[in-house]
Amino acid sequence: MTTERTWPDPEVAEDLAVLRREAPLTHCITNLVADNFTANVLLAVGASPAMVVAGEEAGGFAAIARALLVNVGTITPPDAQAMRTAAAAARAAGRPWVLDPVGAGALPYRTGVVAELLAHRPAIVRGNASEILAVAGAAGGGKGVESTAGSAEALPRARELAARLGAVVAVSGPNDYATDGNEVVSIAGGNALATRVTATGCALGAVMAALAGVARTPLRAAVAASMLFKIAAERAARSARGPGSFAVAFLDELSAAATEPGR
Numbered sequence: 096m097t098t099e100r101t102w103p104d105p106e107v108a109e110d111l112a113v114l115r116r117e118a119p120l121t122h123c124i125t126n127l128v129a130d131n132f133t134a135n136v137l138l139a140v141g142a143s144p145a146m147v148v149a150g151e152e153a154g155g156f157a158a159i160a161r162a163l164l165v166n167v168g169t170i171t172p173p174d175a176q177a178m179r180t181a182a183a184a185a186r187a188a189g190r191p192w193v194l195d196p197v198g199a200g201a202l203p204y205r206t207g208v209v210a211e212l213l214a215h216r217p218a219i220v221r222g223n224a225s226e227i228l229a230v231a232g233a234a235g236g237g238k239g240v241e242s243t244a245g246s247a248e249a250l251p252r253a254r255e256l257a258a259r260l261g262a263v264v265a266v267s268g269p270n271d272y273a274t275d276g277n278e279v280v281s282i283a284g285g286n287a288l289a290t291r292v293t294a295t296g297c298a299l300g301a302v303m304a305a306l307a308g309v310a311r312t313p314l315r316a317a318v319a320a321s322m323l324f325k326i327a328a329e330r331a332a333r334s335a336r337g338p339g340s341f342a343v344a345f346l347d348e349l350s351a352a353a354t355e356p357g358r
Contacts, residue, residue: 097272101282110315121304125168132342134146139349141354161308163193192307197226227253231252246270246271257275258276263313284322299320
């Protein structure tokens with residue numbers, strides 16, 4: 096059974112209030128094109144970003160942060176080692192971490208790294224439909240980092256993957272889905288301009304990580320982040336003239352929605 100959730104939502108409001116109050120330190124190992132935007136998004140919603148990527152520091156920092164994001168978008172061998180170290184340290188310290196398997200299934204190297212990272216048991220796996228299908232072992236049909244499958248198509252595999260990993264799987268698309276293998280939550284809304292701006296999906300994974308550090312469950316964290324992004328995109332599109340002004344308005348609307356989730 097799938098539950099549809101819409102804005103405003105009392106559980107989301109509760110989790111966003113805790114996020115703002117606690118400003119969780121969120122360790123991000125993400126891709127080159129997403130670093131700056133992701134940090135700004137985390138600041139906008141009330142979290143505290145740290146973009147620590149050196150292999151010599153990744154494990155130690157992951158152990159003291161409230162949560163970790165690992166995004167394999169522009170992966171190199173040193174990055175991969177830092178990701179493995181950070182994920183292992185986060186798990187050992189009991190810190191939730193989010194895996195964003197960007198481009199999984201497109202090339203064997205990154206697909207192999209993703210498989211290795213899964214062994215460290217992420218709390219949330221977030222990706223587009225093609226990426227989730229690839230991680231689940233099905234042909235995803237992705238075009239580079241873009242999805243050629245719909246989020247609903249990936250949902251059965253997402254549920255299987257969540258049950259197998261003991262994690263939440265979040266599938267992004269025109270309709271977002273989040274599942275723990277049992278419960279399925281659907282989040283509609285958003286605006287197509289969000290797909291014309293680099294790093295919105297990557298930043299979504301970071302906000303899921305920040306929320307996973309404070310929310311009662313990883314499923315609540317994934318749902319709250321998705322709902323926040325959907326409503327901010329809708330509001331930003333009302334005043335945007337194109338992708339550039341949308342990106343600025345999106346940050347403003349994320350901040351406003353995170354502060355006043357019921358407005």
